[in-house]
Amino acid sequence: MYSLSDKFAGMKPSATREILKVTSEPGMIAFAGGSPAIEAFPAEEVTKLSNEILTENAVSALVYGVSEGYEPLRKTVKEWLKRRENVGTDDDTVIITAGGTQVMDIATRILTSEGDTIICEEPSFVGSLNCFRSHGLRLAGVPIDADGMNIEKLEETIKANPNAKFIYTIPNFQNPGGTTLSLEKRKAMYKLALENDLVIVEDNPYGNLRVAGEDVPAIKSFDTEGIVIYAGSFSKILAPGIRVAYAVVPSKMAGAFTIGKQVSDVHTGVLNQMIVSRWFDEYDVDAHIERIKLIYRKKLNLMCDCLDRYCPQIEYVRPEGGLFIWAKLPKKVDMLSYVKELIKYKVAVVPGSSFMTDDTAPCDYIRLNFSTPSEENIEKGVEIMGEVLKKFGE
Amino acid sequence: MYSLSDKFAGMKPSATREILKVTSEPGMIAFAGGSPAIEAFPAEEVTKLSNEILTENAVSALVYGVSEGYEPLRKTVKEWLKRRENVGTDDDTVIITAGGTQVMDIATRILTSEGDTIICEEPSFVGSLNCFRSHGLRLAGVPIDADGMNIEKLEETIKANPNAKFIYTIPNFQNPGGTTLSLEKRKAMYKLALENDLVIVEDNPYGNLRVAGEDVPAIKSFDTEGIVIYAGSFSKILAPGIRVAYAVVPSKMAGAFTIGKQVSDVHTGVLNQMIVSRWFDEYDVDAHIERIKLIYRKKLNLMCDCLDRYCPQIEYVRPEGGLFIWAKLPKKVDMLSYVKELIKYKVAVVPGSSFMTDDTAPCDYIRLNFSTPSEENIEKGVEIMGEVLKKFGE
Numbered sequence: 127m128y129s130l131s132d133k134f135a136g137m138k139p140s141a142t143r144e145i146l147k148v149t150s151e152p153g154m155i156a157f158a159g160g161s162p163a164i165e166a167f168p169a170e171e172v173t174k175l176s177n178e179i180l181t182e183n184a185v186s187a188l189v190y191g192v193s194e195g196y197e198p199l200r201k202t203v204k205e206w207l208k209r210r211e212n213v214g215t216d217d218d219t220v221i222i223t224a225g226g227t228q229v230m231d232i233a234t235r236i237l238t239s240e241g242d243t244i245i246c247e248e249p250s251f252v253g254s255l256n257c258f259r260s261h262g263l264r265l266a267g268v269p270i271d272a273d274g275m276n277i278e279k280l281e282e283t284i285k286a287n288p289n290a291k292f293i294y295t296i297p298n299f300q301n302p303g304g305t306t307l308s309l310e311k312r313k314a315m316y317k318l319a320l321e322n323d324l325v326i327v328e329d330n331p332y333g334n335l336r337v338a339g340e341d342v343p344a345i346k347s348f349d350t351e352g353i354v355i356y357a358g359s360f361s362k363i364l365a366p367g368i369r370v371a372y373a374v375v376p377s378k379m380a381g382a383f384t385i386g387k388q389v390s391d392v393h394t395g396v397l398n399q400m401i402v403s404r405w406f407d408e409y410d411v412d413a414h415i416e417r418i419k420l421i422y423r424k425k426l427n428l429m430c431d432c433l434d435r436y437c438p439q440i441e442y443v444r445p446e447g448g449l450f451i452w453a454k455l456p457k458k459v460d461m462l463s464y465v466k467e468l469i470k471y472k473v474a475v476v477p478g479s480s481f482m483t484d485d486t487a488p489c490d491y492i493r494l495n496f497s498t499p500s501e502e503n504i505e506k507g508v509e510i511m512g513e514v515l516k517k518f519g520e
Numbered sequence: 521m522y523s524l525s526d527k528f529a530g531m532k533p534s535a536t537r538e539i540l541k542v543t544s545e546p547g548m549i550a551f552a553g554g555s556p557a558i559e560a561f562p563a564e565e566v567t568k569l570s571n572e573i574l575t576e577n578a579v580s581a582l583v584y585g586v587s588e589g590y591e592p593l594r595k596t597v598k599e600w601l602k603r604r605e606n607v608g609t610d611d612d613t614v615i616i617t618a619g620g621t622q623v624m625d626i627a628t629r630i631l632t633s634e635g636d637t638i639i640c641e642e643p644s645f646v647g648s649l650n651c652f653r654s655h656g657l658r659l660a661g662v663p664i665d666a667d668g669m670n671i672e673k674l675e676e677t678i679k680a681n682p683n684a685k686f687i688y689t690i691p692n693f694q695n696p697g698g699t700t701l702s703l704e705k706r707k708a709m710y711k712l713a714l715e716n717d718l719v720i721v722e723d724n725p726y727g728n729l730r731v732a733g734e735d736v737p738a739i740k741s742f743d744t745e746g747i748v749i750y751a752g753s754f755s756k757i758l759a760p761g762i763r764v765a766y767a768v769v770p771s772k773m774a775g776a777f778t779i780g781k782q783v784s785d786v787h788t789g790v791l792n793q794m795i796v797s798r799w800f801d802e803y804d805v806d807a808h809i810e811r812i813k814l815i816y817r818k819k820l821n822l823m824c825d826c827l828d829r830y831c832p833q834i835e836y837v838r839p840e841g842g843l844f845i846w847a848k849l850p851k852k853v854d855m856l857s858y859v860k861e862l863i864k865y866k867v868a869v870v871p872g873s874s875f876m877t878d879d880t881a882p883c884d885y886i887r888l889n890f891s892t893p894s895e896e897n898i899e900k901g902v903e904i905m906g907e908v909l910k911k912f913g914e
Binding site (some may be wrong): 127128129130131132133134137138159160161164167169170172173176177180181184185187188189190191223224225227228231235236237238239240253256257260262291292323324325353365366367368369379382385386388389390391392393394395396397398 | 521522523524525526527528531532553554555558561563564566567570571574575578579581582583584585617618619621622625629630631632633634647650651654656685686717718719747759760761762763773776779780782783784785786787788789790791792
């Protein structure tokens with residue numbers, strides 16, 4: 127009998143996505159998801175745009191596209207990123223992908239070989255970690271402080287891993303940590319990458335969802351040497367089901383990145399790309415982002431206030447944006463038992479161990495999502511969390 | 521400075537897709553594409569379906585989906601394949617992918633490691649070959665006869681490549697060969713795979729486009745042992761820009777395949793999948809296929825007749841379906857010079873060498889696509905091909 131590749135033989139489905147299956151059960155309060163707020167989707171706009179595109183010229187949305195992406199969208203994204211975040215130079219190439227995870231996947235394909243190492247924050251987004259694992263890579267985690275990756279530990283980790291190929295970072299409202307990498311640390315990380323022949327993969331799906339504090343410049347915005355692949359997405363500001371994201375790729379990697387896209391899925395759906403392109407043409411995307419931030423601000427503050435009220439034993443750093451709160455349980459409470467108990471009370475959260483490079487090591491954290499549940503359910507769910515804590519002697 | 525992975529350092533963009541860029545120049549007669557006939561797209565139906573879906577419940581098309589695919593579409597495809605092709609058992613899982621190439625990519629990810637070998641037809645589809653190459657795999661090509669892969673050579677190739685992991689075959693109207701694998705050979709291939717612990721990846725994007733002769737049962741239809749991954753696509757019968765295809769995966773590989781999809785791009789666009797699902801609900805897809813076959817039959821016969829008339833020196837096996845004719849040039853004619861000369865006369869064809877496991881070896885073939893050009897351009901283009909042949913002393 128045939129056997130699976132060693133790379134896959136030990137892999138499990140993402141715990142988050144497995145728990146998501148539970149969260150769709152009737153009556154479940156879902157703090158486990160990673161979905162943006164449904165009420166923030168520009169659903170009417172998408173309907174209008176899609177109808178226009180197809181009614182005017184359906185064939186244009188049905189033919190094969192090019193692997194780099196729909197040209198008008200690439201141009202629009204390039205200009206928008208430059209204006210909004212000072213990201214991208216004339217030398218960089220914008221390539222459209224089918225969601226943000228595909229940027230990590232293609233970057234991994236073009237930069238690594240089996241047995242190489244990726245340096246990442248610990249904890250980090252399980253979807254990306256699983257992507258790296260599926261390529262037979264080792265993960266070297268660097269702990270995070272309240273202002274992001276610990277730079278001393280990063281330096282040690284780089285020294286200890288001569289076969290590391292890139293640093294993977296989520297600089298804004300990190301998933302799951304909620305932390306934002308300070309400008310000083312961004313510069314230090316860039317310097318270390320440059321000195322050690324490392325690429326940085328800067329994954330920024332949440333950057334537009336800042337609800338407090340000041341924007342911090344992207345690492346890509348000072349990438350004079352062309353060593354940063356920047357990933358952004360329309361999943362959080364438009365909608366995730368449409369699967370449109372983008373990579374800003376330095377010229378030396380752009381050819382390989384395009385081939386990586388070509389051999390993955392040829393190109394991203396054309397109608398999907400045209401809808402996003404036309405969204406920029408007919409609407410004010412920046413104004414839309416300002417509007418949806420109000421939704422996120424309210425939900426984030428509500429969940430934090432509820433945690434303070436119902437679960438004062440739980441420690442967390444209040445994030446300045448994004449979708450997640452990284453909550454530390456009291457020492458007495460066994461994390462996995464607590465998560466399982468919560469499911470009995472119809473509250474779903476993600477075990478923090480899912481986000482660790484070694485997901486079997488002890489972990490006191492859980493990840494809470496505040497964007498998906500209603501305000502009513504945020505209050506109700508956190509109250510239940512507090513009651514269940516009491517059952518654990520807290 | 522960082523360096524690209526060895527897997528990508530030597531890779532070039534697909535020659536076909538590079539030539540496609542030339543074909544979009546004004547006035548170019550495009551025999552180089554791989555697009556289905558645009559006049560066969562159900563464009564009005566897609567417009568109506570998409571409008572209905574979004575108008576009734578846009579949010580349902582905008583939320584995250586599950587990695588396996590949109591459940592109603594998976595169910596419909598499973599029933600349709602069983603009825604139409606006797607493909608798929610209760611033990612098999614249907615997984616929706618973003619186009620057919622992604623099936624090859626995920627199969628490769630879960631079954632192989634760098635340095636392994638894939639056994640394929642020689643010539644074969646350059647998109648799949650490049651996908652395999654991008655994973656650091658070796659290609660072992662087996663020549664094709666008029667009735668598909670040469671089975672004696674397949675047996676020799678299996679013996680010579682103990683680290684081969686799967687056989688990749690396009691059984692119907694092979695790309696670019698145009699040949700169809702006989703039932704006897706399908707059975708022989710299956711037996712050899714079983715005896716040698718090999719998986720078969722059966723890539724069948726063109727099977728529905730048969731315009732002459734009788735259907736041959738899919739290898740998957742007699743896969744009692746669960747060793748065949750079957751790939752089908754809506755690119756050729758609906759439209760390619762929508763990027764919806766499917767894999768029928770034996771139960772033992774289904775978990776890994778789902779993870780492979782998850783780490784690639786999380787899931788296929790939801791609206792895209794809903795459009796296809798609803799297409800089955802509201803229209804008679806089998807009747808649509810019968811209608812579009814008429815378009816393909818006419819174009820295929822026209823191109824063959826024109827070749828016989830204007831280029832009698834060119835040899836080819838008349839395909840019974842699909843999109844391509846694999847044309848052998850007379851000995852005197854240098855293939856690459858001929859292709860370049862044709863471009864000067866505004867006719868684009870693909871050099872046959874693109875489809876070879878070693879694309880630098882001598883090759884007398886070109887690939888002609890008859891589905892994209894108009895009938896007028898088929899006649900005009902083949903006439904030019906004949907005139908340019910004369911310039912080469914033919």
